[in-house]
Amino acid sequence: MLSVLGMLFDGIAYGMLLFLMSVGLSVTLGMMNFVNLAHCSFAMLGGYVTVTLMNDAGWPFFATLPIAFVAAAAASVVLERVFFRRFYHAGELPQCLLTIGIVFVSIAAAAYIYGTDQQPVQLPDYLQGSLHLMGLDFAVYRLVLIAIALAITVLLVVTVEATRFGAKVRAAVNNQRMARGLGIDVDTLFAVTFALGSGLAGLGGALAIAMLGLDPSFALTYLIYVLIVVAVGGLGSIAGSFAAAMLLGVADLAGKYYIPAFGSILIYVVMLAMIMVRPTGLFGRR
Amino acid sequence: MTEPLLSLRDVRAGYGAGIVLDGISFDLPARGSLAVLGRNGVGKSTLILTLMGYTQIARGRIVWRGADITGQPPHRRARAGIGWVAQEREIFATLSVEENLTVAARDGSWTLAAVYDLFPRLAERRRNLGNQLSGGEQQMLAIARALMTNPALLLLDEPLEGLAPIVVEELAAAIRRMTEQGEGAFILVEQHADIALSLTRSALVLERGRIVHSGPSAQLLADPAALDRLIGLRLAEA
Ligand SMILES: Nc1ncnc2c1ncn2[C@@H]1O[C@H](COP(=O)(O)OP(=O)(O)O)[C@@H](O)[C@H]1O
Numbered sequence: 001m002l003s004v005l006g007m008l009f010d011g012i013a014y015g016m017l018l019f020l021m022s023v024g025l026s027v028t029l030g031m032m033n034f035v036n037l038a039h040c041s042f043a044m045l046g047g048y049v050t051v052t053l054m055n056d057a058g059w060p061f062f063a064t065l066p067i068a069f070v071a072a073a074a075a076s077v078v079l080e081r082v083f084f085r086r087f088y089h090a091g092e093l094p095q096c097l098l099t100i101g102i103v104f105v106s107i108a109a110a111a112y113i114y115g116t117d118q119q120p121v122q123l124p125d126y127l128q129g130s131l132h133l134m135g136l137d138f139a140v141y142r143l144v145l146i147a148i149a150l151a152i153t154v155l156l157v158v159t160v161e162a163t164r165f166g167a168k169v170r171a172a173v174n175n176q177r178m179a180r181g182l183g184i185d186v187d188t189l190f191a192v193t194f195a196l197g198s199g200l201a202g203l204g205g206a207l208a209i210a211m212l213g214l215d216p217s218f219a220l221t222y223l224i225y226v227l228i229v230v231a232v233g234g235l236g237s238i239a240g241s242f243a244a245a246m247l248l249g250v251a252d253l254a255g256k257y258y259i260p261a262f263g264s265i266l267i268y269v270v271m272l273a274m275i276m277v278r279p280t281g282l283f284g285r286r
Numbered sequence: 287m288t289e290p291l292l293s294l295r296d297v298r299a300g301y302g303a304g305i306v307l308d309g310i311s312f313d314l315p316a317r318g319s320l321a322v323l324g325r326n327g328v329g330k331s332t333l334i335l336t337l338m339g340y341t342q343i344a345r346g347r348i349v350w351r352g353a354d355i356t357g358q359p360p361h362r363r364a365r366a367g368i369g370w371v372a373q374e375r376e377i378f379a380t381l382s383v384e385e386n387l388t389v390a391a392r393d394g395s396w397t398l399a400a401v402y403d404l405f406p407r408l409a410e411r412r413r414n415l416g417n418q419l420s421g422g423e424q425q426m427l428a429i430a431r432a433l434m435t436n437p438a439l440l441l442l443d444e445p446l447e448g449l450a451p452i453v454v455e456e457l458a459a460a461i462r463r464m465t466e467q468g469e470g471a472f473i474l475v476e477q478h479a480d481i482a483l484s485l486t487r488s489a490l491v492l493e494r495g496r497i498v499h500s501g502p503s504a505q506l507l508a509d510p511a512a513l514d515r516l517i518g519l520r521l522a523e524a
């Protein structure tokens with residue numbers, strides 16, 4: 001399916017995965033200025049949870065998704081309590097060193113437990129095959145993926161834009177000092193937001209394996225993409241992350257389809273161009 | 287005997303190793319009002335920030351309703367009843383006016399209806415984002431937002447700074463109404479000494495981080511020579 005529409009469709013499905021895997025990082029980075037390079041390790045954890053439950057315990061694919069979310073969220077809470085909160089005021093370099101260390105530990109741990117091979121994923125029959133619509137083939141799994149990601153996006157936007165919890169998150173992202181001065185417990189708010197964001201990454205990782213594959217290098221490979229989404233989308237902006245993820249998904253696939261020799265460089269060109277035009281990101285305010 | 291709402295005992299505080307305030311002691315009774323005067327850079331905002339818990343306290347104690355809060359973080363102090371209107375206003379730019387008001391609101395007599403009554407302009411602007419307001423409107427919002435937390439003590443850091451004279455009058459009138467109907471105490475930092483003194487019961491003057499005068503506001507207001515000596519009357523400068 002190399003038509004432009006087909007490529008767009010695949011790019012959007014891919015972009016949805018990138019959005020789920022990066023939106024949490026965008027919000028927590030915006031709130032606490034904490035640079036968590038291990039964000040994709042939570043996505044990878046979600047992927048391995050789903051693979052293990054399906055292949056070893058015979059769980060249905062959909063039943064594994066909430067567990068992938070919870071496992072990633074729980075792991076992030078433990079790391080936040082034990083390591084991260086000691087580094088909130090430590091500056092960016094110590095934060096990067098700490099979290100990149102966690103990335104390498106997670107890669108080593110995954111390789112130790114699962115080996116370095118791609119994990120086999122057997123999707124249920126009803127998620128395989130494709131639908132014929134308007135003369136085009138749409139892979140069922142990618143349609144489902146887009147639907148799930150859209151539903152989560154709507155839920156996320158409603159939570160952030162229309163609830164008091166969301167208003168507190170936006171207030172803390174906007175001005176942490178004032179938020180504290182009005183009685184908002186920013187540390188607890190951050191811990192909760194951090195857990196939710198990591199859970200979303202875990203869910204994204206679980207949904208990603210059938211499309212992107214899963215091996216221990218996942219935590220590093222997709223970190224690059226996630227950082228691009230955050231940089232282009234603007235810190236703390238959900239709309240920005242969404243737009244950036246779509247742009248990146250489509251641009252990356254387009255590059256790889258149409259100009260394979262140059263394809264993997266294209267996204268970096270797009271990113272540089274974006275950052276030069278809008279240094280604060282697509283929707284960024286700072 | 288009635289215990290003061292707030293008392294500072296020999297407080298020495300600043301930013302990191304840099305000491306700004308030294309030997310600050312005073313009591314504020316419940317429903318009391320205090321003007322904090324002094325030239326630029328003498329430590330007025332630092333005093334407010336110290337009360338909120340944003341500075342490092344090297345010595346001394348801050349006692350709130352009989353409990354030592356010297357080491358408490360800002361959000362605890364806010365929840366214990368201290369409301370803060372920052373000098374830079376610090377409106378949440380990505381929240382609507384109404385969200386700015388409700389995001390940290392706590393129960394009490396100051397409700398949305400009550401603050402809209404005090405500042406009708408905010409009711410008209412309720413759907414606007416924080417960054418779409420004029421300076422005067424931002425100041426009203428900063429005050430209203432602090433009131434919505436229903437504090438027992440309101441800290442106002444130069445609420446009239448940088449506003450057009452007509453807006454100054456409007457806001458001063460609102461502060462007067464607020465303090466007349468309010469149950470709470472307040473501390474008012476202000477460059478407009480005449481307005482600050484007419485709104486408060488007692489006053490203190492800072493000079494390079496130390497208290498160089500304290501007494502009833504009315505007394506200071508009636509003594510232009512002392513005022514001029516202590517802070518340099520604004521009118522005299524202009
Ligand atoms: N964040 C800060 N870090 C270090 N020094 C500061 C900071 N804020 C203010 N100061 C210093 O503290 C002193 C008092 O400032 P401030 O309390 O803002 O004065 P005022 O409000 O009376 O104009 C000044 O010398 C100022 O340079």
Ligand SMILES: [Mg+2]
Pocket residue numbers: 330331332373444
């Ligand atoms: Mg000041």
